[in-house]
Amino acid sequence: MIRLLWRGYHNPAYLHRWSERFGFTPFLAEKAIIWVHAVSVGEVQASLPLIKELSAYYPDHTILLTTMTPTGSTQAQKNLGNQVIHCYLPYDLPHAIYHFLQQTQPQLGIILETELWPNLLYQCQYRGIPVILANARLSARSARGYSYLGTLSRNMISSFTLIAAQGAADAERFIALGALPERVHITGNLKFEIKLPADLKTQGATLRDQWGKQRPTWIAASTHEGEEKYILFSFKQLQQSYPNALLVLVPRHPERFNSVYHLCQQRGFIIHRRSELKAFNSAAEVFIGDSMGELPLFFAASDVAFIGGSLIPVGGHNPLEPAALGRAIILGPHMFNFTEIIKQLLQAGAAIQIQTHRDLTQAILHYLNNPSLLTKSGEAGQQVIAQNQGASKKLMQLITPLLV
Incomplete structure (x- = not known):
């Protein structure tokens, strides 16, 4: 509760709907429930094609989508509306999990990515869910961490009815930690099933016209504390070659919007905030994307995309949206959360991975100085996505026997 209060101090959305955090869901569904858990924004986005498949195949079921973060909740409501029922997944306390499962009684649970909670998995197994x-x-790093938990990890991982792994390396690590080999399948990555709005490129072109069509524009997306100082330093260097360049800076967490704004002020940049309800200031050097749900639009309006969470050991964020939009991509050294995706993008020539923050300026110049490379890199990214789609169909083949 202290942590909720602390998070609520920075993001008021954490101060609401506390009963859900402790297992008291606000509904009783009349139909059988298929429960999908997607912890935050990225996982919700990845779940969309699966949820649409489930809704089409099982119209007599209710889809319950749980998240842990308010931003995940907002993303679910924005993209799915009344197609699903949403609530927060409770904390992994025995009584909270008991109330949640007693209230919802799901026929099947689908947990995305690596959400391993011992009480939740134990009680699902006990109830036969x-x-x-x-x-x-x-990742290899996460596998090492779970290995230190010994029997607890083995019990959690062996309790899954099925594990649908993104790739062979993921499958091998789950088996090494205790998953039964016959329950582990390689289905590919749902995040390749990306569906962008048909008019997104048109919207992006409109926004770019406001920024200045001829201005070289790069976006630093989903940045974390400790990264912006390097990004602003690189931007200052970039301005020596491109004085009219525009930096689009989008912090990962809403509670950091103001602190990033003040950092830009301290560095002497002219700033325009997306939240400002006024026309774009053409003299602005830094555009701060302090809004929710508009990151794809900002990608669509930019030339080059840097993926945040990768200059510091966070593990990076999903680079597939800019790839789908045909944008050249720059990655920091710490992309261990997306190893297989990064491998494919790099092999295809769709991205550049730098070794330290000092290399960032040169990577941006490498693209901006070579317009043909920008186009070639963007096309390569779109091809990688096209070649890897189909994970939701494979996953549905595994789900179907469990809902007979």
Whole structure:
């Protein structure tokens, strides 16, 4: 509760709907429930094609989508509306999990990526609720961490009815930690099933016209504390070659919007905030994307995309949206959350990975100085996505026997 209060101090959305955090869901569904858990924004986005498949195949069921973060909740409501019922997944306390499962009584649980909670999995197993770990990924670093938990990790991982792994390396790590080999399948990555709005490129072109069509524009997306100082330093260097360049800076967490704004002020940049309800200031050097749900639009309006969470050891964020939009991509050294995706993008020539923050300026110049490379890199990214689609169909083949 202290942590909720602390988070609520920075993001008021955490101060609401506390009963859900402790297992008291606000509904009783009349139909059988298929429960999907997607912890935050990225996982919700990845779950969309699966949820649409489930809704089409099982119209007599209610889809319950749980998240842990308010931003995940907002993303679910924006993209799915009344197609699903949404609530927060409770904290992994025995009584909270008991109330949640007693209230919802799901026929099947589908947990995305690597959400391993011992009380939740134990009580699902005790009640005979099959649970699938879908789009499952496990980095070498995370596998080492779970290995230190010994029997607890083995019990959790072996309790899954099925594990649908993103790739062979993920599957091998789950088996090494205790998953039964016959329950582990490689289905690919749901995040390749990306569906962008048909008019997104048109909207992006309109926004770019406001920024200045001829201005070289790069976006630093989903940045974390400790990264912006390097990004602003690189931007200052870039301005020596491109004085009219525009930096689009989008912090990962809403509670950091103001602190990033003040950092830009301290560095002497002219700033325009997306939240400002006025026309774009053409003299602005830094555009701060302090809004929710508009990151794809900002990608669409930019030339080059840097993926945040990768200059510091956070593990990076999903680079597939800019790839789908045909944008050249720059990655920091710490992209261990997306190892297989990064491998494919780099091999295809769709991205550049730098070794330190000092290399960022040169990577941006490498693209901006070579317009043909910008186009070639963007096309390569779109091809990688096209070649990897189909994970939701494979996953549905595993789910179907469990809902007969």
